[in-house]
Amino acid sequence: MLNNDQLSSAILFFMGLLVSYFSIPYQIGAINAPESGFLPFYIGLVICLLAIGVFVQGTSSFKKGNKWKNPIANVMWGKPLISMAAIVVYTLVLSWVGYIISTILLVGFLMRAIHPQKWGVVIIASIVTALTTHLVFKVWLGTQLPAGFLGF
Amino acid sequence: MESISNLLMGFNLFFQPEPILYCFIGVTIGTIVGVLPGIGPVSAISLLLPATLAITPVNAIIMLSGIYYGAMYGCSTTSILLNIPGEAASVITCLDGYQMARKGRAGPALGISAFGSYIAGTVAVVCMMLVAPELAEIALSFGPPEYFSLILCGLAMVTFLAKGGMMKALLMAAVGLFLGCVGMDIITGTPRFTLDIPELSDGIGLVPLMMGLFGVAEVLRNLEESMERNIFETKIQNILPTLKDWGESIFPIIRGSIIGFFIGLLPGGGGILATFTSYATEKKISDHPEKFGEGVIEGVAGPESANNAASTATFIPLLTLGIPPNATMAIMFGALIIHGLQPGPLLMKEHPQMFWGLIASMYVGNTLLLALNLPLIGIWVKLLKVPYPILFPLILVFCLIGTYTMNNSIIDLLIMSFFSIVGYVMIKFEYEVAPLVLALVLGSRWENALKQSLLMENGDLTIFLTRPISAAFLIIAIALILISLIPAVKKKVAMVPKEETPS
Numbered sequence: 001m002l003n004n005d006q007l008s009s010a011i012l013f014f015m016g017l018l019v020s021y022f023s024i025p026y027q028i029g030a031i032n033a034p035e036s037g038f039l040p041f042y043i044g045l046v047i048c049l050l051a052i053g054v055f056v057q058g059t060s061s062f063k064k065g066n067k068w069k070n071p072i073a074n075v076m077w078g079k080p081l082i083s084m085a086a087i088v089v090y091t092l093v094l095s096w097v098g099y100i101i102s103t104i105l106l107v108g109f110l111m112r113a114i115h116p117q118k119w120g121v122v123i124i125a126s127i128v129t130a131l132t133t134h135l136v137f138k139v140w141l142g143t144q145l146p147a148g149f150l151g152f
Numbered sequence: 153m154e155s156i157s158n159l160l161m162g163f164n165l166f167f168q169p170e171p172i173l174y175c176f177i178g179v180t181i182g183t184i185v186g187v188l189p190g191i192g193p194v195s196a197i198s199l200l201l202p203a204t205l206a207i208t209p210v211n212a213i214i215m216l217s218g219i220y221y222g223a224m225y226g227c228s229t230t231s232i233l234l235n236i237p238g239e240a241a242s243v244i245t246c247l248d249g250y251q252m253a254r255k256g257r258a259g260p261a262l263g264i265s266a267f268g269s270y271i272a273g274t275v276a277v278v279c280m281m282l283v284a285p286e287l288a289e290i291a292l293s294f295g296p297p298e299y300f301s302l303i304l305c306g307l308a309m310v311t312f313l314a315k316g317g318m319m320k321a322l323l324m325a326a327v328g329l330f331l332g333c334v335g336m337d338i339i340t341g342t343p344r345f346t347l348d349i350p351e352l353s354d355g356i357g358l359v360p361l362m363m364g365l366f367g368v369a370e371v372l373r374n375l376e377e378s379m380e381r382n383i384f385e386t387k388i389q390n391i392l393p394t395l396k397d398w399g400e401s402i403f404p405i406i407r408g409s410i411i412g413f414f415i416g417l418l419p420g421g422g423g424i425l426a427t428f429t430s431y432a433t434e435k436k437i438s439d440h441p442e443k444f445g446e447g448v449i450e451g452v453a454g455p456e457s458a459n460n461a462a463s464t465a466t467f468i469p470l471l472t473l474g475i476p477p478n479a480t481m482a483i484m485f486g487a488l489i490i491h492g493l494q495p496g497p498l499l500m501k502e503h504p505q506m507f508w509g510l511i512a513s514m515y516v517g518n519t520l521l522l523a524l525n526l527p528l529i530g531i532w533v534k535l536l537k538v539p540y541p542i543l544f545p546l547i548l549v550f551c552l553i554g555t556y557t558m559n560n561s562i563i564d565l566l567i568m569s570f571f572s573i574v575g576y577v578m579i580k581f582e583y584e585v586a587p588l589v590l591a592l593v594l595g596s597r598w599e600n601a602l603k604q605s606l607l608m609e610n611g612d613l614t615i616f617l618t619r620p621i622s623a624a625f626l627i628i629a630i631a632l633i634l635i636s637l638i639p640a641v642k643k644k645v646a647m648v649p650k651e652e653t654p655s
Contacts, residue, residue, distance in 0.1 A: 005320075008581045012323060019330050026337075026344055032611025036342040039599045040333045043326055050323040057319055071580035072376075080372035084572060087368065087548065091565040094556070107545040114375060115541035125542055129549055141203040143557040 001068045005058030013051035020044030079114050086110060098148020099138075103130035155281050162508030166516065171214055174207065175513045178215035179521050182222015186229070187532045189236050189540075191547045193223040195367040197483045198359045199554030201490065209491035210506050214513040216487050217467070220480055221273060221514070224423060224463040225521045228265040228456050229532050232258060241423030241459045244431045248444065248451030255447050259391040264401050264449055265456040266525040267393065272409040272457035273518040276464035279413050281511055284500070288472040291497035296604035297615050301625035303598045306419040306475045308629035310590055313425065316582040318636035324578075328588035331356055332595015339603060351563040358486040358593065360555045360564045364571025365578075365585045366479065367551040371544050372576045388533065391526055393449075401453035404434050408457030415458070416465025419477040419590075423459040430458035464514065470495050471507060475594070479586045482593045 002010065020041050029035030058066075090106045097105075107126035111117045117125075137143045165171065185196040196219050204212035227239035232249035245265065252261040294302065307325045314321030334345045335355030346352040393401065408430040415426040434454040435444045444451050467484075469475045474496030476482040488495045493503055500507045525532075555568045578585055609615040617623045 004581055008583070009323070012327070015327075022345065026342060030611065031606060031613070034603050034606055036337040036340045036344055039602065040330060040344065043330045043333065047323065047326045047330065050319060050326055053319045054317075054323055057317065075376035077376060079375040080576060083372060083375060083544075083548070084368075084569070084576075087552070087572070088566075088569050090552065091562060091569055094565070095562055103549060107549060110545040110548065111541065114544070117541060121542070125545075129546055133549060133553055137203070137553055137557060142206055143202055143553075144560045145553070145556070146560075 003058055003062045003066055003068050004071065005066075006055055006062065007068075009051040009054035009058060013048050013055070016044045016047030016049075016051055018044070019047060082113055083110060086113075094148075095146045096148060098150055099145035100130045100134055101148065101150065103133065155285065158285075158504060158508045159281060159511060161504070162510075162512035165210070165505050165509045166214075166512035170207075171211055171509065171513060172516070174211040174215040175218050175517050176520055178218020179222035179225075179517050180524060182219040182224075183226035183521065183524055183532065184535065185219065186223035186226020186239060187535055188538070188543065189230055189234075191543075191550075192239055192366070192370075193220045193480050194362055194483055195547070195551060195554070196223070197480065197487065198362045198367070199550050201359060201483070201487055202554065202557040204487070205490070209488075209493055209503075210509045212491055213484075213487065213493075213506060213510055214517075216484060217510060218513070218517050220484070221460065221463050221517065222521055224460050225266065225269050225273075225525055226532065227459075228269070228452075229262065229525075229529070230536060232261045232265065232452070233533060234536060239423070241427055241462075242456070243424065244427045244455045245452055247431075248447050248449070251445065251447030252449065252452065257390075257447065257449075259389045260393050260397050260449060261452050262388065262529055263391040263526065264393045264397060264453045266522055268401065268405045268408065268453045268457040269460040269525075270518050270522045271405050272412060272459075272461040273464055273521075274515065275409040276413050276416070276461040277511060277514045277518070280464060280468055280514075284468050284472050284507070287468065288497040288500045291473050294497070294621065295619070296601040296608065297619050297622040298625070300598060300601035300605055301616055301622040301629070302473065302475065303594045303601065305625040305629040305632075306469075306477070306594070307587065307591055308632045309419040310477075311587050312632045312636055314584040314587060316584060318633065320582070321584050321587045322633070324583050324585070325587040325591040328591025329595045329598065331361075331588070332592045333599065338596060338600060349563060351559065351561055351567075355596070356567065356592065357555075357558060357564055358483060359558045360568040361571050361592065362479070362483055362589065363551040363555045364568040364573075365575035365589065367554075368548065368568065368572035369575025369579060369585075371547055371551075372572065373579050374540070375544065388529055391529065397449055400449050404430070404450045404454035405457045407433060408454040409461045412458030412461030413465045416462030416477075417468055419469065419475060422466065422478045423462045426458040426462035427455035430454040467510075471499055471510075472497060474499075474597070476590060479589050482589050485593050 023037040023041035023044060026037030027035035028037045028041045086106060086109055090102055094102050104126045107129045108122050111122045111125060134145060138145050181196055182193065185191050185193060197216050200216065204215065223239060224241060227237060227242040228245050228249065231237050231242040231245035232253050235246050235250040237243045237246055249261045252258065311318050311321035311325055334352055336343050336353055343353050411430045411433065412426040415429060431451060431454060434450045435441045438450065466477050466481050469477045470481045470485060476485045485495055493499060493506060552565060555564050558564060575585060605615050616626055
């Protein structure tokens with residue numbers, strides 16, 4: 001089993017390879033006439049080299065007993081996961097549902113699901129948040145927020 | 153003499169109702185985000201950046217800058233009353249500030265912190281006024297090779313003290329440089345790595361990236377832990393320090409101001425390093441070093457002054473060289489660009505009203521902050537009582553609105569979501585975010601400097617070594633990288649306090 005540095009550097013090594021590979025179609029050019037793919041190609045190689053460096057460091061610390069540490073052990077990892085999922089769903093439905101309703105639902109959901117608050121607090125806080133931010137950003141600051149199928 | 157006449161021009165421009173109002177709004181928001189743990193100046197500036205498009209560039213920069221240095225004032229409140237730093241830069245204030253509060257001396261701790269911040273902030277603005285024009289004058293002689301080497305040197309400095317080791321930080325800087333390549337190649341006009349997404353043709357937006365990496369990722373990390381927060385219940389009284397307090401604090405404030413200013417000038421230096429250096433200095437020269445950590449006022453006065461001086465000094469490399477020394481300045485860099493102002497040596501010549509208006513606003517902003525932080529301390533304490541389970545959905549909503557309103561784009565929200573996950577994973581695997589962000593911001597400029605340099609000398613790489621300034625920057629960069637490989641240095645660097653990811 002690889003340790004954390006070895007695993008992450010291995011992933012970044014492949015990312016570097018991909019960067020260099022996908023730079024080729026943009027034309028690399030020569031040192032006296034660099035093309036669009038020139039810098040990304042060499043950056044990809046640098047990423048690979050540095051990733052090898054981190055991997056070597058990780059291997060040396062592995063030998064000293066620095067084994068794999070589960071980064072989500074002993075933490076409440078479900079809460080970040082649920083919150084992130086809520087953000088993604090919010091992003092996907094925002095244009096269709098509209099700012100006010102989707103924000104009420106997002107804030108209400110996060111307040112109930114992550115660290116459950118009383119329903120009264122949830123309802124008031126989510127409505128106040130959505131309306132206040134709508135007022136400040138759309139009405140006062142003139143920024144655009146999606147209206148959705150209901151028109152608000 | 154020229155500086156004084158320029159400053160008068162700045163005051164002339166600033167003393168209008170609008171700039172004063174925006175300065176007031178900025179420092180008030182800054183104090184709030186400084187007080188509230190979990191939201192910081194990067195998120196606040198990113199959030200308000202789209203809203204500033206409707207106002208003049210000068211007012212926008214005055215307001216956004218006010219948020220930054222205002223946050224540095226406000227963050228001491230949580231350190232003193234909660235033992236939780238509002239920003240990473242006020243970690244050290246927890247040691248003696250919280251102990252002072254426990255001994256019933258929360259008032260003097262908050263008071264000296266505000267006065268120290270005021271003095272240091274003002275001293276730093278005076279120094280900025282004197283140093284910045286000279287530095288800009290020197291930078292005017294820089295050509296593409298010098299800029300290439302300067303950016304490389306800046307990145308090497310940022311990565312030198314990074315958490316998790318220099319190699320990992322350099323790796324992140326390289327990833328940032330790649331992300332900076334996404335979008336249209338400025339020289340050839342070829343779109344690169346855009347995945348046929350029109351929103352990516354201008355590159356990866358700084359706001360979605362910052363909101364994801366700093367704002368949302370930090371909230372996700374906080375959610376893993378217990379949300380209990382205990383405010384130390386104490387009556388805040390005697391907020392004005394006594395003569396004895398002043399006697400013990402004045403020299404730490406002066407030393408903190410000087411230390412903070414010089415560390416703030418360095419890329420990667422920032423507030424946290426300045427505060428730890430100030431604290432270590434005070435402890436070393438104190439007659440009673442054993443009392444540090446038990447609630448001595450010098451342990452609050454020095455670091456808080458250093459923090460504020462450093463936050464002001466970080467504007468100098470941004471405004472004169474066009475090099476943001478930390479993540480907050482990276483978003484300020486983006487703000488200047490969005491408002492049509494190119495940070496760098498020509499900024500002061502082409503837009504003197506912006507530079508000197510900002511300087512004038514800092515003088516007044518520091519005074520406003522003193523007025524906000526001392527008499528209104530009760531309000532800030534009440535704000536601290538907002539529970540995190542109620543606060544975090546608001547922070548997330550702010551991140552979402554800030555990102556969306558930049559271009560009214562759902563794609564930007566998806567980019568933000570992507571970088572939220574990336575940021576969270578980076579925290580988990582101990583990779584620092586700041587080098588990535590700085591490299592991303594400077595990436596296109598660095599690429600242009602590289603290409604122009606190569607074209608100038610028909611691909612001859614010695615151009616970077618034959619020009620003395622460029623060679624000096626390169627030597628510093630290479631020396632830093634080589635030094636970091638020495639095991640003894642590596643050990644010492646690992647012990648240096650790190651710049652956390654400020655949300």
